[in-house]
Amino acid sequence: MRDSALVRPARRGLAAAAVLAVLVLAGLAGIRSILPPAARADTAPASEFSAERAFQTVRTIASSPHPAGSAANDRVREHLIATLTALGLSPEVQDVVSEQGAGLSSSAGGAGLARVRNVVAVVPGTASTGRVFLVAHYDSAQVAPGANDDGAGTSTILETARALTSGERPRNDVVLVLTDAEEACLCGAKAFVEQHPLARDGGVVLNLEARGSSGPAIMFETSTGNARLVETYAKVPYPVGTSFAVEIYRLLPNDTDFTPFRETDSFQGLNTAYIDGAAVYHAPTDKPETMDRDSLQHHGDNALALAREFGALDLGALERGGDATYFPVPGLLVRYPGELVWPLAALALVAVAALGWVVRRRLIAGIGLALLPIVVAPLLAQGLWALLVLVRPEYGGLPIDPYRPMWYRLAVITLAAAVVLIWYALLRRRIGPAALAVGGLTWLAVFGIVLAAFTPGGSYLAALPALAVAVSALIATRARPGIAAAVLIAGAVVPVVILLPTVLMLFPALGMPMAGVGAFLTVLLGLSLLPVIDLIHPAPDGARGMEALRARRLGALPGLVAVVAAIACTATGLAVDRFDEEHPALTHLMYALDADNGTARWLSEEVEPHEWTAGYVSGTPTTVTDTLPAFGAEELLTGPAQAATLPAPALTLQSETASGDQRTMRLLLDPQRTARFTTLHVSAEVVSATVGGRTLVGGPAGWGLVFHAPPETGVEITLTVRQTGKVTFRAMDGSDDLSALPGFRPRPAGVGVLGSHSSELVAVAKTYNL
Numbered sequence: 217m218r219d220s221a222l223v224r225p226a227r228r229g230l231a232a233a234a235v236l237a238v239l240v241l242a243g244l245a246g247i248r249s250i251l252p253p254a255a256r257a258d259t260a261p262a263s264e265f266s267a268e269r270a271f272q273t274v275r276t277i278a279s280s281p282h283p284a285g286s287a288a289n290d291r292v293r294e295h296l297i298a299t300l301t302a303l304g305l306s307p308e309v310q311d312v313v314s315e316q317g318a319g320l321s322s323s324a325g326g327a328g329l330a331r332v333r334n335v336v337a338v339v340p341g342t343a344s345t346g347r348v349f350l351v352a353h354y355d356s357a358q359v360a361p362g363a364n365d366d367g368a369g370t371s372t373i374l375e376t377a378r379a380l381t382s383g384e385r386p387r388n389d390v391v392l393v394l395t396d397a398e399e400a401c402l403c404g405a406k407a408f409v410e411q412h413p414l415a416r417d418g419g420v421v422l423n424l425e426a427r428g429s430s431g432p433a434i435m436f437e438t439s440t441g442n443a444r445l446v447e448t449y450a451k452v453p454y455p456v457g458t459s460f461a462v463e464i465y466r467l468l469p470n471d472t473d474f475t476p477f478r479e480t481d482s483f484q485g486l487n488t489a490y491i492d493g494a495a496v497y498h499a500p501t502d503k504p505e506t507m508d509r510d511s512l513q514h515h516g517d518n519a520l521a522l523a524r525e526f527g528a529l530d531l532g533a534l535e536r537g538g539d540a541t542y543f544p545v546p547g548l549l550v551r552y553p554g555e556l557v558w559p560l561a562a563l564a565l566v567a568v569a570a571l572g573w574v575v576r577r578r579l580i581a582g583i584g585l586a587l588l589p590i591v592v593a594p595l596l597a598q599g600l601w602a603l604l605v606l607v608r609p610e611y612g613g614l615p616i617d618p619y620r621p622m623w624y625r626l627a628v629i630t631l632a633a634a635v636v637l638i639w640y641a642l643l644r645r646r647i648g649p650a651a652l653a654v655g656g657l658t659w660l661a662v663f664g665i666v667l668a669a670f671t672p673g674g675s676y677l678a679a680l681p682a683l684a685v686a687v688s689a690l691i692a693t694r695a696r697p698g699i700a701a702a703v704l705i706a707g708a709v710v711p712v713v714i715l716l717p718t719v720l721m722l723f724p725a726l727g728m729p730m731a732g733v734g735a736f737l738t739v740l741l742g743l744s745l746l747p748v749i750d751l752i753h754p755a756p757d758g759a760r761g762m763e764a765l766r767a768r769r770l771g772a773l774p775g776l777v778a779v780v781a782a783i784a785c786t787a788t789g790l791a792v793d794r795f796d797e798e799h800p801a802l803t804h805l806m807y808a809l810d811a812d813n814g815t816a817r818w819l820s821e822e823v824e825p826h827e828w829t830a831g832y833v834s835g836t837p838t839t840v841t842d843t844l845p846a847f848g849a850e851e852l853l854t855g856p857a858q859a860a861t862l863p864a865p866a867l868t869l870q871s872e873t874a875s876g877d878q879r880t881m882r883l884l885l886d887p888q889r890t891a892r893f894t895t896l897h898v899s900a901e902v903v904s905a906t907v908g909g910r911t912l913v914g915g916p917a918g919w920g921l922v923f924h925a926p927p928e929t930g931v932e933i934t935l936t937v938r939q940t941g942k943v944t945f946r947a948m949d950g951s952d953d954l955s956a957l958p959g960f961r962p963r964p965a966g967v968g969v970l971g972s973h974s975s976e977l978v979a980v981a982k983t984y985n986l
Contacts, residue, residue: 337377376520585643677737899944
């Protein structure tokens with residue numbers, strides 16, 4: 217076989233038109249497979265989920281920030297109870313103290329606890345074989361109204377409960393768990409799992425979250441051994457999920473309310489969230505107006521369907537199996553057992569090797585040179601983001617993404633396409649299109665093997681495109697030209713419908729600061745399409761002289777068009793994504809008062825301070841553990857501040873006993889103002905500790921605790937310390953009324969608050985020797 221091309225269609229123009237038509241249609245179908253459905257009106261049948269009905273709940277509970285322990289959160293809880301009662305249910309409030317989950321770090325450098333008040337209700341089943349748990353948290357971050365996070369999940373559960381109680385009841389009990397203090401420490405979910413009788417026998421848990429304001433509701437996390445769960449999830453109306461996301465999430469330190477359930481062997485379950493529009497995450501801009509109701513509809517349609525599907529199963533027979541590999545394609549969720557991951561990856565490598573044997577000439581050069589776009593495109597994508605941050609420094613302060621990232625994402629995609637097309641145009645005549653195509657497929661097959669070894673659920677991303685394209689190319693080399701082109705085109709559909717939706721889901725998942733990952737997957741898509749790209753390549757083979765020069769120029773044209781498109785998309789993004797009152801630049805500011813000496817200072821997490829923040833802090837970041845041990849080793853910018861008249865938390869010794877070199881001290885830590893949390897650090901070694909009735913593991917000198925949503929009566933603490941003399945304690949509490957402080961200047965229009973758990977914090981600390 218000649219190395220100039222894999223196939224030579226008899227009618228190149230017809231083949232080019234067919235390729236373009238099929239690729240466009242496949243791409244549109246792939247995109248459609250991950251789009252949320254249209255929101256239904258409040259006139260939808262009672263048995264269906266209506267985003268408009270659910271949105272009325274969002275408006276009610278997200279009218280203002282409502283962190284755990286606040287009066288606003290009390291009002292939200294009362295609304296939830298009233299709504300569930302009106303549905304004929306009997307909600308209860310689980311009012312307990314719970315500690316932070318294992319593996320989660322407390323900012324206090326020790327233990328994290330909270331007083332939580334979960335709202336729990338049961339939709340009784342007709343002949344229950346187990347329990348299905350619908351879980352969402354109703355508290356918000358301290359500066360965020362929480363319309364999306366997690367007003368979306370809370371309203372979805374209420375509307376699902378309304379639908380379930382409006383018609384035929386499910387076979388199994390459906391338990392509605394609206395947790396408290398998720399934002400603080402995931403303590404509400406942990407309290408339910410460990411302390412509520414309904415959790416004792418386990419069951420299937422469906423957690424509903426949001427980390428943005430739009431996009432599809434993606435099923436991004438599962439418990440281990442998820443094959444049966446995924447089989448059931450595939451039956452929902454709009455399944456959007458990928459086993460690759462599950463693999464990646466398992467490697468990340470992120471946690472949600474799903475974590476305490478997942479870490480308990482008696483629970484199996486799924487975790488779902490929509491994640492686009494993440495600039496509003498935990499920020500004051502997380503208002504009802506920002507919510508895409510189509511995303512809410514997607515949440516609800518799938519949650520209601522899952523409640524009914526699991527509600528009808530014999531849950532006693534729902535055993536764990538292996539992990540499944542799955543991904544969305546138009547109209548369904550493709551899934552297969554994890555046992556097939558290695559065989560498919562190996563088969564892809566064999567198919568590519570067989571194609572390489574057919575091509576042979578210049579194959580080693582093709583494989584080596586195919587690595588260039590794989591490396592160059594991600595580097596250029598990361599460089600593009602660095603350039604954008606240089607041009608618009610405010611981007612450096614965004615948590616995940618700009619407000620309007622679409623044009624920048626398109627810029628990354630077209631930039632990656634430009635790299636592949638220019639690389640191909642420069643090397644096509646010298647190396648040969650067949651060698652380059654096989655070289656690209658070789659790397660896909662290799663990545664399929666690597667992913668099978670380290671993240672098995674993601675192997676399909678490389679192995680299946682490599683396998684489909686290699687097999688189609690092998691068939692094409694022995695078929696007549698017209699049939700050969702058709703076979704290649706059919707093979708090209710597989711990488712488009714697999715990789716394109718993944719690229720589009722990964723951008724909001726990772727954000728523009730990790731644009732290189734999107735560029736990498738785009739390059740893999742481009743390399744897998746090289747056989748059909750050659751069918752539409754404008755440079756004919758066999759040209760000489762001026763004709764050859766024109767052919768090279770024509771060959772470079774698609775790449776140059778892609779470069780222009782990348783530049784145009786970047787420029788459009790800069791023009792469209794401007795900061796204003798509704799889309800503010802984000803700033804971070806805190807205030808700390810040392811009650812020992814009456815001194816105060818401003819603090820900020822910003823590395824390159826915004827112009828407004830620079831009016832308060834300056835210099836280089838430093839640690840503040842000397843006066844604020846609860847802040848740990850975090851480095852902050854600081855600046856002098858006027859001391860406010862604020863009471864420090866009171867720490868009183870209620871009683872004590874001594875034995876040898878140990879003292880057992882019963883203490884009361886009592887904030888003297890409305891505080892979101894309070895902390896205590898101990899200079900001596902802590903042998904044991906009991907806080908709010910919960911027994912904790914102690915620690916070395918400097919051990920501390922943070923207690924969220926402290927009761928009005930204070931926090932009772934019993935410590936056994938290894939010290940006979942007086943013990944030094946450092947007590948601190950935190951509130952969120954920064955704007956009431958002396959010297960505070962309101963932010964101008966277009967300048968907002970970063971969605972950080974410490975944004976707008978007012979901390980007051982005092983030392984006690986007891």
